[in-house]
Amino acid sequence: MSDCIVKTENLTKRFGDIAAVDSLNMEISRGQVFGFLGPNGSGKTTTIAMMLSLIRPTAGKVYMFGQELSPEALMRVGTVMDTGGFYPDLSGLDNLLIFGGLHQPVGRKRLAEVLETVSLADRAKTKFHTYSMGMKQRLAIALAMLGDPEFYIFDEPTNGMDPEGIADIRGLIIRLAEQGKTVFLASHLLAEVEQVCSHLAILKKGKVVRQGAMEELLFLHGRSEMELSVANPVKTVAILFDAGFDSRIEGDLVIVTAHEGQAEAIGVCLAAEGIYPRGMTRAKSTLESVFLQATES
Numbered sequence: 001m002s003d004c005i006v007k008t009e010n011l012t013k014r015f016g017d018i019a020a021v022d023s024l025n026m027e028i029s030r031g032q033v034f035g036f037l038g039p040n041g042s043g044k045t046t047t048i049a050m051m052l053s054l055i056r057p058t059a060g061k062v063y064m065f066g067q068e069l070s071p072e073a074l075m076r077v078g079t080v081m082d083t084g085g086f087y088p089d090l091s092g093l094d095n096l097l098i099f100g101g102l103h104q105p106v107g108r109k110r111l112a113e114v115l116e117t118v119s120l121a122d123r124a125k126t127k128f129h130t131y132s133m134g135m136k137q138r139l140a141i142a143l144a145m146l147g148d149p150e151f152y153i154f155d156e157p158t159n160g161m162d163p164e165g166i167a168d169i170r171g172l173i174i175r176l177a178e179q180g181k182t183v184f185l186a187s188h189l190l191a192e193v194e195q196v197c198s199h200l201a202i203l204k205k206g207k208v209v210r211q212g213a214m215e216e217l218l219f220l221h222g223r224s225e226m227e228l229s230v231a232n233p234v235k236t237v238a239i240l241f242d243a244g245f246d247s248r249i250e251g252d253l254v255i256v257t258a259h260e261g262q263a264e265a266i267g268v269c270l271a272a273e274g275i276y277p278r279g280m281t282r283a284k285s286t287l288e289s290v291f292l293q294a295t296e297s
């Protein structure tokens, strides 16, 4: 069984003069929760549309499950896009029966299972228009889950949702990952992506500007900062200031703007003043700073 779930090869889409997606090379492997980030207009929706065969690339290819994109491959994909297509005056259950049944017959047992998983079992028979935004989105996820796909594509699943709804969706994505499913998640919520994704790609003007494992990207491309654990943070900040280093106190730590190569110089200037750090490590970045650094023009 191929471990490559999706591979794009020089994938390109032009709309007139605009290269919405520009020679995009990206690879998503089995079991990854893959975040797909980029500023507005960077080409995320266009890429997803090509992955789903909704629009035709101008150039390049999408491979899915190791083969060129095909209707059979797409049957193994669960997509969670928007909730606008559901019938407002039908119940969640009836909507699932109708839309789920478009592709394959839906078993009652599976219906009950997915409704339970998305915590909608007790509201399954109420009309869709009475659902909260979070419930509507969970119904869309239930629909995607019906055929037990191995690959899920989520496009902005938490758009406009409150923190509780966002946490629910996060929990569902984590559960899918625990079941060994592969998840592709396009989102603007960097903190969410940071919490759930194992891998990511960042797009800028149709091109991938960062791609890889989350942990690696947070260390490689983040701010250059060192964390010092010291007995006297206030004195330490003053000494570092005199030595030309920017620093600040965060809890018990002093955070210095410096790269690893400057660790020795920091140690020497502190030791000269009688301060010996208990620990000095490279600070991990936030996804926000990685994103801003990658996408600033």
Ligand SMILES: Nc1ncnc2c1ncn2[C@@H]1O[C@H](COP(=O)(O)OP(=O)(O)OP(=O)(O)O)[C@@H](O)[C@H]1O
Pocket: 015, 018, 019, 020, 021, 038, 039, 040, 041, 042, 043, 044, 045, 046, 047
């Ligand atoms: N059908 C179209 N015709 C012309 N231009 C288009 C079309 N669809 C998208 N574009 C352009 O392609 C570029 C990429 O758009 P796309 O919607 O893929 O970006 P996005 O990253 O999904 O943005 P957002 O985060 O705002 O949803 C934009 O400049 C957009 O205006």
